[in-house]
Amino acid sequence: MAGLLLACAGAQAQAASRELYFVTQLFPPFITQSADGKLDGALVAILREACRRADWNCKVQAMVWKRALLTVSQGGADGLVLAQDAPERRAVMELSKPVLASSYGLYVKADSAMRYRQPADLAGKTLAVYGPSLSQINSERLSRAWPREPGRGAGPGNGAAQVGGGPLRP
Known part of the structure; x- marks a missing residue:
């Protein structure tokens, strides 16, 4: 099971008073975008609610994943939405406790004889x-x-x- 996390670039998040900028990639169903460009999905809703409760004004922008990682690591964003825990990310970010759990499965065609046991x-x-x-x-x-x-x-x-x-x- 992989925990989906919110990551914050520690110093920038603390320095920003109540205006925070988060970046992410589209990753349905966790992060989606409507035809009019509005971001939505489970993790966006969780982030917005956390920001509301903290009385913060949070902006979220979707971009290519490598650009999102670079933006956070260079201090251009306060946080990253949807991050798996990895040592290279911990070097530049503080990760939250998991806010959502997900798991992976193996899928084959319905008519396939393949069965996975090991x-x-x-x-x-x-x-x-x-x-x-x-x-x-x-x-x-x-x-x-x-x-x-x-x-x-x-x-x-x-x-x-x-x-x-x-x-x-x-």
Whole structure:
């Protein structure tokens, strides 16, 4: 289970009186955007309620994820909405306690005979994950530990599960 967190660039958040600027990426259903450009979703609602209770005026802007991370790390934003805990993020941000819990599952076509019970069941399969993301990095790390066909090393065609990540497309 992955905890979804709000991250604040510590010094900037404390220095800002009651005006805070958060950045994020679109990540339905947690962060969505209406046709008129208004951000919504569970995490945006949680952030807005927290800001209301603290009597803060908080602005949230969606952007490309790498730009959001860079903006926070360079002090251009007070916080980041939707962050998985990672050492490189802790180096520049203070993470909240998880405000929402999410988990991942494996999905196959309804008519597939594949059944997952253990990592060995993924040998020779291709997995698609959302990326670039920590989910992709973690999946790639795990796939290196999955069983390979006897006598074959790591790499394509070795019988190991392959992981590919990219933006979700409709």
